[in-house]
Amino acid sequence: MSKQSHQFLNDAQRVAFDLEHRRKIKFNIGKYDLAVEKGRERYSHQPLAKQRAAFLKRRVLNRLPELLEELENNLVRNGAEVHWAQTDADVLKIIGEVARREQVKCVVKSKSMTTEEVELNHFFESMNVEPLETDLGEFIVQVAGEKPYHIVTPAMHKSKEDIDALFHQKFKTPSGSTPQELTAWVRNFLRQKFVTSEMGVTGANFLVADTGSVCLTENEGNALLTASLPRIHVVIAAIEKVIPSAKYLGLMWPLLSALGTGQQMTVYNSIFSSPRKPCESDGPEKMIVILMDNGRTNLYADHHLYEALSCIRCGACLNACPVYKNVGGYTYGATYSGPIGSLITPHFKGMQAFKHLSFASSLCGKCAEVCPVQIPIPDLLLENRRKSVESGCAPVGETIMFNMATLVMKRRALFNMNGNLKTMVSGLTMSKMLGNQKKFPKFAAKSFSVQWNNKR
Amino acid sequence: MIIDLFIPCYIDQLYPQTGWNVVKILEKVGVTVNYNPQQTCCGQPTFNSGFWKQSRELAVKFIKDFPHDRPIVVPSASCGGYVKKHYIKLFEGDAAMQSECDRLARNIIELSDFLVNQVKVLELGASFPHKITYHDSCSSLREYKLKNEPRQLLANVQGLELVEMEENTTCCGFGGTFMVKYVPISTAMTQQKVENALRTGAEYIVSTDSSCLMNMQSFIDKQNLPIKTAHLADVLASF
Ligand code: SF4
Numbered sequence: 001m002s003k004q005s006h007q008f009l010n011d012a013q014r015v016a017f018d019l020e021h022r023r024k025i026k027f028n029i030g031k032y033d034l035a036v037e038k039g040r041e042r043y044s045h046q047p048l049a050k051q052r053a054a055f056l057k058r059r060v061l062n063r064l065p066e067l068l069e070e071l072e073n074n075l076v077r078n079g080a081e082v083h084w085a086q087t088d089a090d091v092l093k094i095i096g097e098v099a100r101r102e103q104v105k106c107v108v109k110s111k112s113m114t115t116e117e118v119e120l121n122h123f124f125e126s127m128n129v130e131p132l133e134t135d136l137g138e139f140i141v142q143v144a145g146e147k148p149y150h151i152v153t154p155a156m157h158k159s160k161e162d163i164d165a166l167f168h169q170k171f172k173t174p175s176g177s178t179p180q181e182l183t184a185w186v187r188n189f190l191r192q193k194f195v196t197s198e199m200g201v202t203g204a205n206f207l208v209a210d211t212g213s214v215c216l217t218e219n220e221g222n223a224l225l226t227a228s229l230p231r232i233h234v235v236i237a238a239i240e241k242v243i244p245s246a247k248y249l250g251l252m253w254p255l256l257s258a259l260g261t262g263q264q265m266t267v268y269n270s271i272f273s274s275p276r277k278p279c280e281s282d283g284p285e286k287m288i289v290i291l292m293d294n295g296r297t298n299l300y301a302d303h304h305l306y307e308a309l310s311c312i313r314c315g316a317c318l319n320a321c322p323v324y325k326n327v328g329g330y331t332y333g334a335t336y337s338g339p340i341g342s343l344i345t346p347h348f349k350g351m352q353a354f355k356h357l358s359f360a361s362s363l364c365g366k367c368a369e370v371c372p373v374q375i376p377i378p379d380l381l382l383e384n385r386r387k388s389v390e391s392g393c394a395p396v397g398e399t400i401m402f403n404m405a406t407l408v409m410k411r412r413a414l415f416n417m418n419g420n421l422k423t424m425v426s427g428l429t430m431s432k433m434l435g436n437q438k439k440f441p442k443f444a445a446k447s448f449s450v451q452w453n454n455k456r
Numbered sequence: 457m458i459i460d461l462f463i464p465c466y467i468d469q470l471y472p473q474t475g476w477n478v479v480k481i482l483e484k485v486g487v488t489v490n491y492n493p494q495q496t497c498c499g500q501p502t503f504n505s506g507f508w509k510q511s512r513e514l515a516v517k518f519i520k521d522f523p524h525d526r527p528i529v530v531p532s533a534s535c536g537g538y539v540k541k542h543y544i545k546l547f548e549g550d551a552a553m554q555s556e557c558d559r560l561a562r563n564i565i566e567l568s569d570f571l572v573n574q575v576k577v578l579e580l581g582a583s584f585p586h587k588i589t590y591h592d593s594c595s596s597l598r599e600y601k602l603k604n605e606p607r608q609l610l611a612n613v614q615g616l617e618l619v620e621m622e623e624n625t626t627c628c629g630f631g632g633t634f635m636v637k638y639v640p641i642s643t644a645m646t647q648q649k650v651e652n653a654l655r656t657g658a659e660y661i662v663s664t665d666s667s668c669l670m671n672m673q674s675f676i677d678k679q680n681l682p683i684k685t686a687h688l689a690d691v692l693a694s695f
Contacts, residue, residue, distance in 0.1 A: 009638070016644035322627050326644045360638050362631025362645070363504065365598035385506030394506065402502050406510040409465070409496040410517055422469070435639035438646070438674040441470050448463050448472035449493040456491075 001395070004333055005356035011331040012360075021157065021328055028156050029319050035262025036316070042264060053255050054374035056248055057310035060240075064300065067209045067242045068291065074212025078274035080287040088118040088294050095120070095201075095234055098288060099129055102232055104198040108190075110216065110223035111135035112203025113151055113313060114236040114292055116335045117348075120201065132197070134190050134222035136183060143170050149329035151336060152260050152315035157328060190222065200226035200284070204237035205312070206252060210245045213273040214289065217253060217266045224270050233272070233284040239291050240309040246271065252312065259316040259372045295348035304383045308343050310373040317367035317377060323360060332357060339367035339377045346384055355393050358384035416450050419443035457575075458488045460522055462530040462564070465497035467666050467687075474666060477693035478531045478567060484695070485577045495521040500538040503546075504632045512546045519556045527574065528560065531567040531689050533596030533664045539564045541599065566596070568605040568664060568688060578612050581695045585615030588691070589658040591649070591672070593665035594627050606664055606688050613691060619656040623648075630671035646675045654683055661685045 015021055040046050060067060072082050085091040091114075099107070107129055109115060121142070124131040133142040137154040141147060144166055148154030155163070160179050167182055168175040177185075194200075202223055206215040214235050216223045227233045243252065249269075257263040276283035299305050318324045318338030329337040334345040334354065342357035358381045367377040388394060408414045422443040434440055446454070459482065463475045482489050499514030518539070522528055530536045540561045547553035571577050590610065596602040610618050629635065629645030650672055653661045661683060663669050669685040676683055 009640075012638065013640040016640045022644075322629070322645050323638075323641055326641050359505075359634070360641065362594070362627045362629060362634045362642070364594035364627035364631070366594075366625070366627070369598055382504065382506070385504070386508050387506075389506035390508070398505070399507075402505060402507045402510055406499075406502060406507075406513055409499070409514055412494050412496060415465075415468070415496055419469070433636050433639075434674060435643055437643045437678055438639075438671075439678040440674060441670055441677070443469055444472045446472065448468040448475035449495070451472055451476070452491055453493050 002353045002356065004353045007333055008331060008356055008360065011333075012327040015328045015331055016326045022326070024157060024159055025325050025328065027159075028153070029325060032153075032262065032319050036259065036319075037262070039258035039262040039264070043258070046258070049251065049255055050372050050374055052251055053312075053372055054310065056243065056251065057312070057373045058307070060243060061300070061306055061309055063244075064239070064242070067244060068239060071207055071209040071212060071242050072291070074210065075289055076212075078212045079277075080212070080274060080289050083288070083290045085290050085292045085294070088292075091118045091236060091290055091292055091294070092120070092123045094290055095236070096123065096127060098232065098234065099124070099127065099199065102198060102286075104129055104232070106130045106132065106193065106197040107199045107201055108132050108134050108193055108197040108226050108230060109138075109200070110202045110218065110226040111138050111154070112201070112236060113148075113335060114203045114238050115201060116148060117294060118236065118292075120236070131201075132190070132193050134194070134220075134226055135218070136186060136220060136222075139186055139190075140166070143167070147330070150315060150318055151313050151338075152318075157330075194225045194229045197230045199232045199234060200228075200230040201234045201236065202227050204235055204241050205256065206249065207237055207242040208244075208246045208249075208271070209242050211273055213246065213271045215246075215249060215253075216270050216272070217256060217268070219261075219263075219267045221268050224268050227270065227272055228283050231284055232286045232288065233275070235272075235287070235289045237289060237291055239293055239296055240311075255372045256312050256314050259370065260314040295344075298347045299344065302383075305343075305347065305380055307375055308340070308380055310375055311340050311344075312373060313340075314372055316370040316372065320366040320370045322364060322366070323362070327360075339381075340375070343375075343377055343380050343384065346388070351384075351388055351391060352393050355384070355388040358388065412449065416447055419445040419447065457486075457527070458490055459527040459529045459570075460524060460563075461489050461491045462495060462498075462522070462528050462535070463491070464530065464532045464535045464666070466670060467531065468496075470670060471666055471687065474531065474687045474689055477687070477689040478529070480693045481567070481571070481580060481689060482529065484580055485571065485575050487575065490524075492521050498535045498539050500535060500542075501632050503538065503542060508546060515543050515546050515557075516553075519553075519560065522560065522563075525559055526563060527570065528564045529567055529570050530564060531664070531687065532666065533566045533569075533593055533600040533602050534667055536564050536566045537595045537599035566600060566602060566664060568609055569600075569602060572605040572608055578608055580609070580612070580692050581614075582612075582692050583614035584691050584694045586659045587617045587619060587657060588660040588662045588686075589619050589621045589653050589656045590624070591621075591628060591653070591661050591663040591668055592624060593630075593663055593668045596664050597625060602664065606662075609688070609692055610662070613694070616691070619658055621652040621656050621658075623652055628668045628672055630668045632667075635671055642671070643675070646671055650675055650681060650683070654681065659684060660691075662688055662691055664688050
């Protein structure tokens, strides 16, 4: 068992019966569910929108290399600097060089999972550059010294009381402050930083190939400020984010909002196509786009699993997942949690270390049901399980067990063994297997098959 | 009409009475039941664990055990859904075997689907004077796409009162080997499912799938909770 797998089991055991955690997540996901239900009603036929989005994303994947090339050409033509990064280390090397060259001391960041993937904050700190999260939820987890709990709602695991206490402790805000008061405090604090930081780092929700643009969607206006106030705007974008043209944003943006938060549209939706032009009075002097692979081409090469690259990171599958709700975001021990995380992490960070995530699912199928781009997550998890077994990652004990079970099931005789004997044997071997809160049932004295033979 | 009966391994081994109840129902609606006592398991547990080679061997046996081109009735949406959807994948590039899989996919049918949509019988004359809640197994709801059929049949049972539970589309925590491999997660899920069922005041949790019921029952038994589980066939055969 890998160290990560062991850790996963331990953390799952702890969190799954933490009733306070259960209550907070139930409360927050409950609010989300209501909003999403309203969002669904705004569509005359949401399944059709999902079908279109799924089709668009698959078509993008079929043309990925050429779309990326087109994107690069247009970005460069617009005056942006483009870099290709194969690994997280490559991303850090590129952005580190920019920061050094430009003598950057402080970086503002908008919410971005790619920056989490490369652990950008940690890297900047190690080179004495101050990174600052400007999305409220991300700011909260940064202040708490934590990582995002959820890809869309990073502080989902915290109640308003938790946040009040945290801010009181770290910033001496009056205890008992309301969420409005705390938000106002953060806004004030961040305003200064937007003006004084030399670099703003964002991710990208979509990349438009034919115009060479970066699209961001957000609710607080902080991404807009991050991209436009500092001297340098760096975009760390995953390669699968490209779409052929901006005309598809009319489909994708509302769908992302509908499933991500239940909103009709997120509040701020921005398209950045170039650094400041000579005729313009504001905007960054430099726009640098880093196109990151970091394991994605592993998925791309597989003719089943490549579909996972359709993901638009809306977070709906996390909110729908009973495993996520019970073990929480941190238990996964990976940047991406929930169903999509369980699916892609073994390919991003190693099958041997993270294969357990593909097994830690009851395959209930809620994730696929909610997914706006129709990724058949349970089927793909099954594909991961197959890959894990066929690449020799299955535990020896399990292989022996399944070989034995197959032998038994290929012949009827053992199946017809006396039930009391089976109950005894299973009592010896299986009594502990269900833990101490469940009890394995008794075998029938005679199987149906035996009874049939006797009676008919 | 002659049908072939497939009794999934856990019904065969743990709940043979449910098997007999299926026979009783099928005979009541006038079909002739053929049961091949050599059958064992469709192989879903091995498939879900990633062991394709072993799953293929079990599928080959299953295909041999069910050689006819006629309905194969199964009191489980999970096994039925698996055979329907996944068998074909096991034999990629083998046209002969794939056509056998097609034959099975076309013929295998879950009990309530068979009763409601094939023989078109909604009322079996059953009487079950109890308050029950119905558990949609994930595989019946989302893989097999069964929601109304069991409820239609239950609506025609004398004296039965069906109360839906909260979060009735959420998994009970079974998930095959998941139940054993991830005991804490599975147990937390089962606990919440059973709590939701208890809150309805029902005496029974009824479902199309004995696997989910076995999971919930294992929790109920250990915790001594005032609720029981019953397969849909057990209720429908109360005549
Ligand atoms: S897999 Fe689908 S539901 Fe999950 S985050 Fe991605 S797009 Fe959203």
